[in-house]
Amino acid sequence: MGKQTVQLDRVIIRFAGDSGDGMQLTGDQFTSRTASFGNDLSTLPDFPAEIRAPAGTIPGVSAFQLHFADHDITTAGDTPNVLVAMNPAALKANIRDIPRGADIIVNTDEFTPRNLTKVGYDTNPLEDGSLQSYAVHPIPLTSMTVEALKGIEITKKEAERAKNMFALGLLSWLYHRPTEGTVTFLKQKFAKKPEILAANITAFEAGWSYGETTEDFSVQYEVKPAVMAPGRYRNMSGNLALAYGLIAASQRAELPLFLGSYPITPASDILHELAKHKRFGVMTFQAEDEIAGIGAALGASYGGMLGVTTTSGPGVALKSETIGLAVSLELPLVIVDVQRGGPSTGLPTKTEQADLLQAMFGRNGEAPVPIVAPRSPGDCFDAAIEAVRIATTYRTPVFLLSDGYVANGSEPWSIPEVDSLPDLRVQFATEHNHTKADGTTEFWPFLRDPETLARPWAVPGTKGLEHRIGGIEKADGTGNISYDADNHEKMVRLRQAKIDGISVPDLEVDDPDGDARVLVLGWGSTYGPINAACQMSRRKGSSVAQAHLRHLNPFPANTAEVLRRYDKVVIPEMNLGQLALLIRGRFLVDAIPYNQVRGLPFRAEELAGVIKDVVASV
Amino acid sequence: MSEAVELGFPSLRLVPKAEGKQSAKDFKSDQEVRWCPGCGDYAILAGVQSFMPELGLAKENIVWISGIGCSSRFPYYMNTFGMHSIHGRAPAIASGLAITRPDLSVWVVTGDGDALSIGGNHLIHALRRNVNLKILLFNNRIYGLTKGQYSPTSELGKVTKSTPMGSLDQPFNPVSLALGAEATFVARTIDSDRKHLTETLRAAAEHEGTALVEIYQNCNIFNDGAWDPLKDAEHRDSLTFRLEHGQPITLVDGSRGVVRAADGSLQIADVSAVGTDALLIHDVHSEDPSVAFALSRMSDPMSLANTPIGVFRDVRRTPYDALFAEQMAAAKAGGSDDLATLLAGSDTWEIT
């Protein structure tokens, strides 16, 4: 009321607290309101693999970062302007990412000697002057929440638990966020628990009023809606977009979707989502293990369904043999790999792009599999449709390589018109396709379409097309078992030629200055940071071109030509140089890899520094 | 995909009927059978091919799915749809097919290595799930295709190339395993007994849900004579219990029978001593699997004495695929399937 409002073009907020503090929910709610307010945004949830790591410890810290702006942005931001730290562990785990001058809102109630010792603070950072260069807002969030909830029939513990809503209320006030959506959300969530509902709404409102009345915050901020292409928007996370993309593809292909899957982080949400949509003919099957998940999906594909399996890197390792079988049987199948840190169990909740070579080569024998990779949360929708197109057109398993960052991140998504989605209808084989010398006809399961090299999809139940297929090498055409040397050579090359010949769109290059001599090439979820870094570089006077691969197998036909246009090609990847290896091997281009495996996306600023050095060297 | 047709076989009621009369020949594919001469698989193949016409199903709606091993070549020889898949995974692949295609009659062929070693997990889960699948497990107590290593059903101390001093692991009894895995239908038969094989296949086909049929099969190359005591005319009748629903459980020669001891366990007694009234009556439909389990434990894995043959258990539990279809139908009845509505969700904003 009457406080001064300062206009900002963008803000980065990080909510951090204990795993049990509800930081992901708080972040999600702030994001939803921000999305509906019309800002462009990008989010980065970052949480531990343990469901409840020991309370108050650094490993137990769960964080959610949100970047929102009045203009087009592509990353969750490098350095937060505001840190909300619900306890000393959250402060300690995040302070190194916070630039001096930033606002830090801390819950002082948690800064007890015991909690401080637990995370190795010898003195209280709120009192020892170590935070002098930040704008610290010490607020007893817990006790103020409990105070505000007096009179509601709940336990003290339940009252304390509502402190995240107090924090959300305060931040919502600080950034002029609409409140209605949050109240509606709470009403739905706690419909069956009226006391808890009252507590959460009261805490949320108390947080808002606190902002209005306290002298600690003298200004309010406003970030105007972004200018975006006209249309209807919603906020969209990667896993949700991927699930919707699969449903849309199944509808457009007029093939029932069958998901065979085994729970694994960070892919399980796709299984959960698809399980809700049986009314779209979506069938979900939680199998006994990863192998059965893909096995059932392949069995369904054989029966004429759209077979899909979802997993992460360790699951792909288990599914490899079945993927090889699908290559040999030449049946459509989509394998979704939401990559996470590896090897082995690795970092289940952190992102990485280190399964590229596993997807490319991780099978016995010559077993080529097409690979499609989404570049952003919303893009998972289109990438899923593209994966289905390739699988059904070419009768092949296809990898859809998402990762933890795009899967859990979110952004505004322009809702597509259903009619604008590609027509993916397929033709099952219905009749004999070969005439024998005596004039009678028969069915050859491995007689190929001359254009796509795809074999017929002849589903059981089709009269006259009874045939047997298997993982043993098949004779070209008839599909009968063949151990013949020349036939094997031919079949291996045919399967390769089919994948090499898949038609994929050309690689587009973004070079607004038109005179760049350095190309930054990426794939998958690094699009956002690379894009932000290129824009940063250009603002600072470096001319740089950006190209981003959605298809990694086969590469777009113009890839060689694009690469040759530039003196230097930089390839940033969240692995140790897997795309760089492929590019060097395939195109004899001396690409410069830039690699990081920290379980987090690149920082745009850091990439801009790399670009600057390379541009300076040409 | 064809219309549902009501057939005599409840488990196959959704599978379309054949148009004309079929014969065994209709089920023979044009592929040359490549098992070793004398292999027990030939007898099983012939038995199955001559049984198939009895089902009266459209041939194109029958699918055979196998894993890896000698037995797993089976689908190549059946003139139906078929898939020779990978080691141990046939039940998983067949489950995906059977769940999505109730108009198909799906059969799995597997062996003791394929089903019980590498594919053990899929087998037990298929059984507990009770998808409408018929699983034929050819048990020859040896690895044939890889040339003679011991298998999970080989008797303890089995000397093979990989166990020159004898195998050290306790064998599985596939029937006991299946009963422990919540199977609704478990039976055992023998490759060389065509009549019994056919009866058992018929019972399996009639069963709604997963049916496991263990078939004692002779590998004449690497484990010849493994089941001979149960086959030769001199001994078989005194070694084999023939399980028949509603009948007292006795050896084929009638000399000994199964009775319940005072402590509740099953015991084998001379019929002349206890009298026929004391004999246990076989009840395949008993909900309680403990008698079936106790029967499965009677046989001696070394001498094969007291081996029960026939259907151990055949109980009714709604198959997974039927429950699955019910959920699909309920969901379809209960909500909109408009894609545009789904994509838009409930929280959108407009930019003009």
Ligand code: SF4
């Ligand atoms: S190795 Fe044994 S089981 Fe295999 S085909 Fe020969 S006889 Fe039959």
